[in-house]
Amino acid sequence: xxxxxxxxxxxxxxxxxxxxxxxxxxxxxxxxxxxxxxxxxxxxxxxxxxxxxxxxxxxxxxxxxxxxxxxxxxxxxxxxxxxxxxxxxxxxxxxxxxxxxxxxxxxxxxxxxxxxxxxxxxxxxxxxxxxxxxxxxxxxxxxxxxxxxxxxxxxxxxxxxxxxxxxxxxxxxxxxxxxxxxxxxxxxxxxxxxxxxxxxxxxxxxxxxxxxxxxxxxxxxxxxxxxxxxxxxxxxxxxxxxxxxxxxxxxxxxxxxxxxxxxxxxxxxxxxxxxxxxxxxxxxxxxxxxxxxxxxxxxxxxxxxxxxxxxxxxxxxxxxxxxxxxxxxxxxxxxxxxxxxxxxxxxxxxxxxxxxxxxxxxxxxxxxxxxxxxxxxxxxxxxxxxxxxxxxxxxxxxxxxxxxxxxxxxxxxxxxxxxxxxxxxxxxxxxxxxxxxxxxxxxxxxxxxxxxxxxxxxxxxxxxxxxxxxxxxx
Amino acid sequence: xxxxxxxxxxxxxxxxxxxxxxxxxxxxxxxxxxxxxxxxxxxxxxxxxxxxxxxxxxxxxxxxxxxxxxxxxxxxxxxxxxxxxxxxxxxxxxxxxxxxxxxxxxxxxxxxxxxxxxxxxxxxxxxxxxxxxxxxxxxxxxxxxxxxxxxxxxxxxxxxxxxxxxxxxxxxxxxxxxxxxxxxxxxxxxxxxxxxxxxxxxxxxxxxxxxxxxxxxxxxxxxxxxxxxxxxxxxxxxxxxxxxxxxxxxxxxxxxxxxxxxxxxxxxxxxxxxxxxxxxxxxxxxxxxxxxxxxxxxxxxxxxxxxxxxxxxxxxxxxxxxxxxxxxxxxxxxxxxxxxxxxxxxxxxxxxxxxxxxxxxxxxxxxxxxxxxxxxxxxxxxxxxxxxxxxxxxxxxxxxxxxxxxxxxxxxxxxxxxxxxxxxxxxxxxxxxxxxxxxxxxxxxxxxxxxxxxxxxxxxxxxxxxxxxxxxxxxxxxxxxxxxxxxxxx
Numbered sequence: 016x017x018x019x020x021x022x023x024x025x026x027x028x029x030x031x032x033x034x035x036x037x038x039x040x041x042x043x044x045x046x047x048x049x050x051x052x053x054x055x056x057x058x059x060x061x062x063x064x065x066x067x068x069x070x071x072x073x074x075x076x077x078x079x080x081x082x083x084x085x086x087x088x089x090x091x092x093x094x095x096x097x098x099x100x101x102x103x104x105x106x107x108x109x110x111x112x113x114x115x116x117x118x119x120x121x122x123x124x125x126x127x128x129x130x131x132x133x134x135x136x137x138x139x140x141x142x143x144x145x146x147x148x149x150x151x152x153x154x155x156x157x158x159x160x161x162x163x164x165x166x167x168x169x170x171x172x173x174x175x176x177x178x179x180x181x182x183x184x185x186x187x188x189x190x191x192x193x194x195x196x197x198x199x200x201x202x203x204x205x206x207x208x209x210x211x212x213x214x215x216x217x218x219x220x221x222x223x224x225x226x227x228x229x230x231x232x233x234x235x236x237x238x239x240x241x242x243x244x245x246x247x248x249x250x251x252x253x254x255x256x257x258x259x260x261x262x263x264x265x266x267x268x269x270x271x272x273x274x275x276x277x278x279x280x281x282x283x284x285x286x287x288x289x290x291x292x293x294x295x296x297x298x299x300x301x302x303x304x305x306x307x308x309x310x311x312x313x314x315x316x317x318x319x320x321x322x323x324x325x326x327x328x329x330x331x332x333x334x335x336x337x338x339x340x341x342x343x344x345x346x347x348x349x350x351x352x353x354x355x356x357x358x359x360x361x362x363x364x365x366x367x368x369x370x371x372x373x374x375x376x377x378x379x380x381x382x383x384x385x386x387x388x389x390x391x392x393x394x395x396x397x398x399x400x401x402x403x404x405x406x407x408x409x410x411x412x413x414x415x416x417x418x419x420x421x422x423x424x425x426x427x428x429x430x431x432x433x434x435x436x437x438x439x440x441x442x443x444x445x446x447x448x449x450x451x452x453x454x455x456x457x458x459x460x461x462x463x464x465x466x467x468x469x470x471x472x473x474x475x476x477x478x479x480x481x482x483x484x485x486x487x488x489x
Numbered sequence: 490x491x492x493x494x495x496x497x498x499x500x501x502x503x504x505x506x507x508x509x510x511x512x513x514x515x516x517x518x519x520x521x522x523x524x525x526x527x528x529x530x531x532x533x534x535x536x537x538x539x540x541x542x543x544x545x546x547x548x549x550x551x552x553x554x555x556x557x558x559x560x561x562x563x564x565x566x567x568x569x570x571x572x573x574x575x576x577x578x579x580x581x582x583x584x585x586x587x588x589x590x591x592x593x594x595x596x597x598x599x600x601x602x603x604x605x606x607x608x609x610x611x612x613x614x615x616x617x618x619x620x621x622x623x624x625x626x627x628x629x630x631x632x633x634x635x636x637x638x639x640x641x642x643x644x645x646x647x648x649x650x651x652x653x654x655x656x657x658x659x660x661x662x663x664x665x666x667x668x669x670x671x672x673x674x675x676x677x678x679x680x681x682x683x684x685x686x687x688x689x690x691x692x693x694x695x696x697x698x699x700x701x702x703x704x705x706x707x708x709x710x711x712x713x714x715x716x717x718x719x720x721x722x723x724x725x726x727x728x729x730x731x732x733x734x735x736x737x738x739x740x741x742x743x744x745x746x747x748x749x750x751x752x753x754x755x756x757x758x759x760x761x762x763x764x765x766x767x768x769x770x771x772x773x774x775x776x777x778x779x780x781x782x783x784x785x786x787x788x789x790x791x792x793x794x795x796x797x798x799x800x801x802x803x804x805x806x807x808x809x810x811x812x813x814x815x816x817x818x819x820x821x822x823x824x825x826x827x828x829x830x831x832x833x834x835x836x837x838x839x840x841x842x843x844x845x846x847x848x849x850x851x852x853x854x855x856x857x858x859x860x861x862x863x864x865x866x867x868x869x870x871x872x873x874x875x876x877x878x879x880x881x882x883x884x885x886x887x888x889x890x891x892x893x894x895x896x897x898x899x900x901x902x903x904x905x906x907x908x909x910x911x912x913x914x915x916x917x918x919x920x921x922x923x924x925x926x927x928x929x930x931x932x933x934x935x936x937x938x939x940x941x942x943x944x945x946x947x948x949x950x951x952x953x954x955x956x957x958x959x960x961x962x963x964x965x966x967x968x969x970x971x972x973x974x975x976x977x978x979x
Binding site: 285286323324326327328329330343344345346347348363366376379380381382383385 | 525656
């Protein structure tokens with residue numbers, strides 16, 4: 016029986032893969048008794064991270080220590096490598112015969128520490144009748160199984176499985192799950208998986224990789240963190256697109272030659288206290304802005320001059336969405352052009368209303384829903400919930416949701432009508448790391464998929480949003 | 490000035506009292522058009538004045554404020570409220586002559602002085618708007634023939650009027666046109682546009698008359714709304730102390746109990762409030778309330794009679810003329826009561842416990858709501874009005890007691906309501922003296938301690954039927970249905 020009694024440590028590790036990909040600043044500890052799942056979006060670097068444990072990549076900085084002697088890896092890359100070797104051999108063959116290539120049993124004899132075990136496992140996985148077949152001739156699923164048997168029969172001290180269930184039929188999937196479960200009692204495993212719902216029961220820890228960095232590491236038993244990770248993966252990997260606006264009730268078209276917002280010599284003061292004065296600001300269509308400034312500098316006040324929520328918008332020279340403020344327009348005529356998210360809005364959103372209706376309320380710019388919506392609007396709201404991975408909770412009350420989920424919903428509410436201007440007033444405020452990632456992932460999807468100008472207020476440099484090129488500091 | 494109501498023939502009195510209709514949303518399709526471009530000048534910048542003005546301006550209307558010259562010179566709170574929110578503020582002389590609509594949002598007591606001051610300054614054919622009809626109906630104020638007189642009365646405190654508007658909703662609102670002053674026939678259009686401007690149309694608008702509003706409003710506020718809650722608070726507290734209940738607990742049970750039990754009332758009427766009790770407790774509360782109704786009915790009748798014939802307003806106005814001697818004396822007395830002086834204890838009371846240990850309070854609310862409703866409808870006030878002025882508003886007043894006891898209630902309500910509340914309280918306390926002698930802590934403070942929670946089937950059916958078939962329940966179900974349609978489509 017093999018047990019890993021030591022700890023594998025990746026310390027400030029930076030690894031290059033053929034110049035085309037880099038894992039950066041990895042700090043990771045795998046200890047006795049743990050089985051890890053590594054997950055992340057496509058291209059995030061999860062396979063690379065697992066492969067590092069099998070010796071892949073060029074270490075640029077930092078160190079790996081505690082790796083056991085025998086590490087087996089099953090991955091599409093390893094599979095491709097094996098096939099490439101075989102092809103090379105084939106090319107080198109100068110005899111004028113059609114080479115059948117290496118058979119499955121030959122692969123086992125060549126590569127496995129325990130050939131007998133390999134043959135037993137071949138039976139278990141239904142490869143018994145294929146032992147004499149050239150492995151190049153195997154179907155995708157069959158060669159996948161062969162790779163697994165090959166790895167398992169190598170009696171590894173650490174087993175790395177990269178998407179082991181891909182290409183397996185349902186029956187095989189269950190069989191492999193059962194086998195791995197048994198194996199988990201003796202062999203520590205690192206399994207790379209795209210989908211959390213494939214996560215085997217014996218996994219104890221989950222690592223989330225994003226953009227070449229190791230993000231969250233959560234315990235499987237932490238249900239809350241698990242649920243959030245599920246949602247994040249969903250947002251990062253779903254094929255769903257940002258739902259369209261309501262074609263039956265379009266927002267009036269704006270004159271594209273006019274700025275969305277034009278403030279001249281704007282001032283906010285309370286009594287004799289001046290918050291800011293003499294501020295000039297123009298937001299043109301399709302410009303993305305970041306607004307920053309210390310606490311109390313009037314960021315939110317400035318935004319509320321635009322949204323019409325500040326009473327002093329009537330004493331300033333403000334032009335918004337074709338209206339000179341104070342010329343007989345109503346705030347609802349202004350608000351129809353704006354999507355708005357802030358912590359204050361979340362605090363104010365305390366009415367008893369379902370999750371779906373929170374999204375629908377974005378069509379009416381109301382807190383709560385007081386108008387009968389159209390079928391189309393309901394359908395669009397459901398599409399948003401699908402994007403957020405909240406479809407099953409559509410009828411649950413909003414106030415029972417976690418803080419982070421509420422924020423996601425309010426962003427969907429703000430975007431549901433595809434407003435010309437989306438104002439995000441510190442959208443990550445009060446959120447933990449995971450929820451911040453969730454919010455940013457959603458905002459990025461929105462920015463990529465719509466023609467909305469984003470006005471982003473934030474003073475955390477790490478909460479960047481791609482595509483913002485204009486800055487205003489108060 | 491003579492009491493206007495008393496100058497009308499009986500036929501017309503009855504017709505006016507019976508006016509009240511829940512308006513359909515489609516009647517507001519013109520939005521604020523009737524007020525668009527008109528100059529609206531608000532007199533007074535307290536909670537109602539400021540918040541209504543904020544809503545009207547956000548609806549695209551032209552709003553400014555006029556204050557007395559002293560308030561402007563001394564930069565009083567009303568001046569600060571208006572200027573800090575970016576409104577134009579001016580004296581009567583500066584702004585009233587420019588106004589198309591003058592919104593009188595000052596306290597009742599000031600109406601005669603205010604209207605006498607502004608009327609000569611108003612331009613020909615302008616509109617004067619009230620939020621309460623006391624000045625017209627009870628004081629008999631005569632308004633210039635060329636002026637249109639309307640009433641728009643949001644049925645919530647000013648802060649709510651604003652908060653609901655900002656959410657995209659509104660508060661239930663009552664509108665009326667003073668038919669003697671509608672020379673151009675535009676009163677209704679102006680009142681509807683005003684209700685839209687404050688967001689009221691989204692929550693439901695009742696079309697009433699000045700008379701129905703005044704007579705029902707006065708009756709509701711002085712009996713069930715304020716009078717019954719004040720009297721009940723004092724009696725229940727003293728009884729619990731007498732029964733050896735911890736003073737902090739007793740104080741808390743009452744202060745927050747009214748709010749909790751009337752929340753159930755708001756959702757499902759008297760029936761639902763009683764349904765929150767166990768079967769034996771429900772029967773007990775029912776029996777107590779029947780007893781209370783019998784004892785208090787003459788008092789409710791007297792209040793309604795005094796309101797209808799003008800005795801109440803005459804007596805109160807005498808006190809106004811006497812520098813509020815009675816009002817201020819009674820206010821000071823209330824502050825000295827044992828309940829008022831005992832702060833709520835730091836004890837946990839669950840939501841259900843407020844019902845279980847407050848059976849008498851439930852009985853008092855039931856008796857007060859039903860009596861007020863029965864008395865109002867018997868006097869010719871239509872059921873819709875009677876419902877709003879009794880059951881509907883009780884939770885709003887209960888909320889004020891939860892905030893800061895009777896002090897807060899009396900500070901929040903109008904002087905008129907406060908005066909009527911004290912009248913009721915002074916008559917009701919001795920009236921219930923004998924009744925209270927038979928009360929023990931099982932119905933106030935501790936709850937029933939029964940080994941057997943069983944009840945007689947026939948008796949329970951009788952009680953349930955009586956509860957559910959009271960006329961306030963039928964109209965309540967209808968009106969709450971309208972409201973629910975408009976409010977939450979959850």
